[in-house]
Amino acid sequence: MIEIRNLHANVDGKPILKGIDLTIGPGEVHAIMGPNGSGKSTLSYVLAGREGYEVTDGSVTFNGKDLLAMEPEERAAEGVFLAFQYPVEIPGVSNTTFLKSALNAIRKYRGEKELDAMQFLKLIREKTKKLGMTDEMLKRAVNVGFSGGEKKRNEVLQMAVLAPKFCVLDETDSGLDIDALKVCADGVNALRGPDRSMLVITHYQRLLEYIVPDYVHVLAFGKIQRSGGKELALELEKKGYAEFGVNEAA
């Protein structure tokens, strides 16, 4: 599904990613854990194609295509989805308009027929209900006045509507209480399937109790330091990142 080879990236001229290798197969859920500043968010932005994140070496191949050569919107249309750590507020654009524009842009790219207002409403009603979201949240401007939990649920809703092939969840647990975390995790788990891969980025092991990964990787100093099964997360929870030369007091 996705192959990351020797990925190097700079932010503001400073090297952050220093040779990442990672292969994620169809249906697999991989978790990346790491301390602050290890490059977790940089990796997610590089995959989504944010400007200002300069790839200096390496490659990312997505379903046989060169992901790094694509614009952010092409990546989304190809099936890459980044759930933002800090979802952006967009005053004046209703959640419904936003979701409909996004879905139809992606359908158009894939050569599928765009949904009309009625078809779209039917689809979205069903998805929002599952996430315990109200119609009122759809009418409101994107993320404006949303609580932390509502913003993250909104990310999961977008994921459900756009049905991507590869999801990057950038610290989806940050700022959530346990109830909100469970709602989001349930939403994500409902989207797991043999054709959908996920990369779950987190600082805390707790999220991985609810979204149980197939593989866990430790990212520190811009490189994957160790990989293992889900038990690696528990080990990290106990021992911290000291083994990788990280001073966690920082």
Add this chain to the structure above:
Amino acid sequence: MTATAVQPYIDLFGRLESGMPGGRLPWLAERRRAGLERFRDTGFPSVKAEAWKYTNLRPLESLSFDLAAPSPPTVGIDRLPTVMPAGESAYRLVFVDGAPRPDLGLTSGLPVGVVLMSLGEALEKEPALLEEYLGRVAPVEDGKPLAALNTAFLADGAVLRLPKGVVLDKPVELLFLATGADRPLVWHPRLLIVAETLSEATIVEHHVGLGGGTYFANSVTEVVARGGARLRHYKLQREGAGAFHVATVAARLERDVDYSSFVLAMGAKLARHEACVTLDGPGINAHVSAGYLVRDSQHCDITTVIDHAQPHGSSRQVCKGVLDDTARAVFQGKIVVRPGAQKTDGYQINRALLLSEKAEVDTKPELEIYADDVKCSHGATAGELDDDALFYLRARGIDRDTARGLLIGAFLGEALEEVGVEVVRNAFAAQVEGWLAAREAKL
């Protein structure tokens, strides 16, 4: 100011005065002459005048305009560019190059006592009404040179009077078409709106240029609203690319009036909309908002003066604009709170979105507060599109240009929220969409 710029107007006045409509009314001749004298003394305002600091009328001064013919051009108009959508009924007055075209208007079925007619007709039928108000809300003594010029050439325009308690069932649409004739023309429309106690109406002005020729539309609108009246006063300005559009609005509001105005300015080479609203009674609610979209080398000036003269008044101003290319915009917003105007609540926000590095916006908020128990706030921002928002939209599959369009539309959409009448708000939103589509097509 140069004497040479003023002289052609004085000469024109000398030639035309005796033939102007309403010549038998001595008060009118007097007010016209007072207007001319005031204009002769002040001349065109220069950028040295504080109120005109950012809007330079030199390009206007250097042109010579003919007064548009008093008899309307007989050009055929297949489809009137109305703001109200087809099928939405409205009362309507239509003007072509400043002259009324009763054949295109719709005034049948008006409630008893409502006056809605051209000013020329009102000079014949309602001279007492005009004598009472014309030049009284916007007196030449205010020292506004272009309003004085309008008064000097006061000949036609529109009059609306709502008797006590009358609630108009349909909006009044005032349509000003400019044909963009082959020679530069000037007209000075005068609008008078008198809303008696507890009357209600929605008024929609549409100023639209049908060609790219040079012309000068110099309007003055006087509004008087009596106790508890409710007026919705909207304006869409889509003058032609060669137009100079200068509009001066003076509104005097009495107790408990609810006055809500919004201008959407998109057209003209140089446009200025100046609204002076006086809250001359307690408990008044005044909204004076605007939106603008300018590109190429357009210049758009929105100037407001909100004068809180009495206590318990609230005013709200939201001005948002989008500038592209080398366009320039000006927002000058003054809030005055007179001694004794306690419990005033004034709010003013001005935001500009710059799509080009060469576009420029000048903002001058002014608060003059002489009372001690008031709440007044103002804010101004000028900036580019938010990169975070743009990336967020693109990361969901929306292409760059569409994402930019969505964000620009959303930015102005917030200002359009101030338009309380849905059908008008939708018509304005469609104009914004059209502007964005034209911009995208050009990219």
